[in-house]
Every structure is written in C-alpha cells, then in structure tokens.
Amino acid sequence: MIVRIWEAKVIPGQVGEFCTLLATKVMPQLVGLDGFLGGELLRAVPDSSHRVLVVTRWRDEEALRGYAGPMWAIRPVWSDSDISHLEHPPEVSHFGVVTTAP
Numbered sequence: 001m002i003v004r005i006w007e008a009k010v011i012p013g014q015v016g017e018f019c020t021l022l023a024t025k026v027m028p029q030l031v032g033l034d035g036f037l038g039g040e041l042l043r044a045v046p047d048s049s050h051r052v053l054v055v056t057r058w059r060d061e062e063a064l065r066g067y068a069g070p071m072w073a074i075r076p077v078w079s080d081s082d083i084s085h086l087e088h089p090p091e092v093s094h095f096g097v098v099t100t101a102p
Helices: 015-030 061-068
Strands: 002-009 036-043 051-058 091-096
Touching: 002 061, 015 036, 015 051, 061 091
Parallel strands: none
Antiparallel strands: 002 051, 002 091, 036 051
16 A cells, blocks of 8 residues: 655635635545545644645555556646645655554
C-alpha cells in the first residue's frame, strides 16, 4: 500500500469553500478507481495556516500511475477550479506503511 499526501495552502478566507469543493466533487470521484483504498480530507487546526491535506491510500504504484499518470511520484493532480483557491500549486508526497495501530 502507498499513502499519497496532497498538500495545499489555500488563500485566506477560502478554506471552507475549498474543503466543500474537495469533499463534494473531488473525493467522490476517487471512489471506484482501480486500486483506490480510501482517504481523508484534513484541514489544519487552528486554521491560521490555511493548509489542507488529502491523504489517500492506494494498492500499489500501478494504481497510482492509473490515477495520476506516469509522473505520479512528483506531479500533484489538480483542476483549474482547485488552483483558483490556492496560494501556490499543491505538493505531493508518498509513503509506504510500516505499521498501523489497532
């Protein structure tokens, strides 16, 4: 399993609207994709940093390549509607799971 963390810094005052967009339009599109195992939308607390994370879990590199393309390891996925809410392009990082807590 690979955990993909998509991180963005949102324009102040647009965090709520951006989270609604991600929760209602983006996250549901992931459900049913080959190799998508689940994910969470996270908002920084306190909100003063305006950071949003989308943490997704994928079966393997092949699944990520199917979703994000051949540059999946370095290229974040976003749409024009996403970028209009952001202070700068998002960043993406990946992690292998070492252990989980019960």
